[in-house]
Amino acid sequence: MTGLDEQLRQFIAETCKHPPTSVERRKGFTQIIRLIQKSGKLWRESTRDYEDAWQHTMTFLYLNLCEATTGAQYDPAKASVITWLNVYLKGRLKDYYLKQQQQQHRYISIDIPLCENINLIDTLEAPPDIPPMLEEVRQWAQTDVTGELSNTHVRGRPDITCQLLILRRLPPETNWEQLAQELGVAVSTLSSFYERNCRKLLRNFARSQGYIE
Numbered sequence: 001m002t003g004l005d006e007q008l009r010q011f012i013a014e015t016c017k018h019p020p021t022s023v024e025r026r027k028g029f030t031q032i033i034r035l036i037q038k039s040g041k042l043w044r045e046s047t048r049d050y051e052d053a054w055q056h057t058m059t060f061l062y063l064n065l066c067e068a069t070t071g072a073q074y075d076p077a078k079a080s081v082i083t084w085l086n087v088y089l090k091g092r093l094k095d096y097y098l099k100q101q102q103q104q105h106r107y108i109s110i111d112i113p114l115c116e117n118i119n120l121i122d123t124l125e126a127p128p129d130i131p132p133m134l135e136e137v138r139q140w141a142q143t144d145v146t147g148e149l150s151n152t153h154v155r156g157r158p159d160i161t162c163q164l165l166i167l168r169r170l171p172p173e174t175n176w177e178q179l180a181q182e183l184g185v186a187v188s189t190l191s192s193f194y195e196r197n198c199r200k201l202l203r204n205f206a207r208s209q210g211y212i213e
Contacts, residue, residue, distance in 0.1 A: 004039055005080045008032065012074075012081060016066035029062055033133065036082060043086045048195065049096040051203070057089040058133060059171055133209070134170060140205055141166045148201060154193050157185065162198035165190065 015028025036042055044050065063069040065081075074084055141163055144150050149163035160183055168174045180187045 004035075004041075005082075008035060008081050009076055011035065012065065012076070020067065025066075029065070030133065032065075032081075033058060033061075036085070039082065041082045041086075043089050045093070047093070049093060051199070053089055053092040053096060055134070056092055056171070057085055060088055061085060133206075136209060137202070137205065138167065138170055141170075149198075152197050152201070154185070154189060157183075159183075160185065160190070160193070162194075162201055165194050165198050166202060169194070 011028060011032050015025060015032060018024035018028065042054075060071065061074075061081075064071050065074050067073060074081060078084075079087075141149055144163050149166065150161050152162040154160040165179070168179060176187045176191050180190055183190070
């Protein structure tokens, strides 16, 4: 066992001593995520789906690290936590790819990939808790202290802002088809605007919080 594995094992053991809704559990979970990120051992690839898959992997980690909520509980006797997460993360990326291939057959007239249409956590109908990082993202988007999110909008549609789209895409997320129908615009309009504008703002916030490098 490496020094990193031992450090993570201790963090996990201490974190899981506390109730799921406790402040101590949330703080411990955040420490675990940051240590995993800084290790550089979590699977990375330069695909547009990666950040969404990473977000869902962190949700999976939070819900199954200490208790079996949506899958089998993490077992340190079988693998390190990073190995366990890499298996899940690669599986989600594969799901994105397969779903994207299906979407391309349905929307062959749309120029950009529709990977955002995929709801990878549709089995999580009512998660018992919101992971700390997702709650921080939600609070950041809702408060929008700088006004940057609410002022960045689709051309000619000031009601379709990055604030609206980011909040609607947080778990449990609303898929692009439903959003497009509600807002009366094309799926391609929403997803391309999100990719060009909102994702950059979201990445900047995640980087400022230490969630990504």
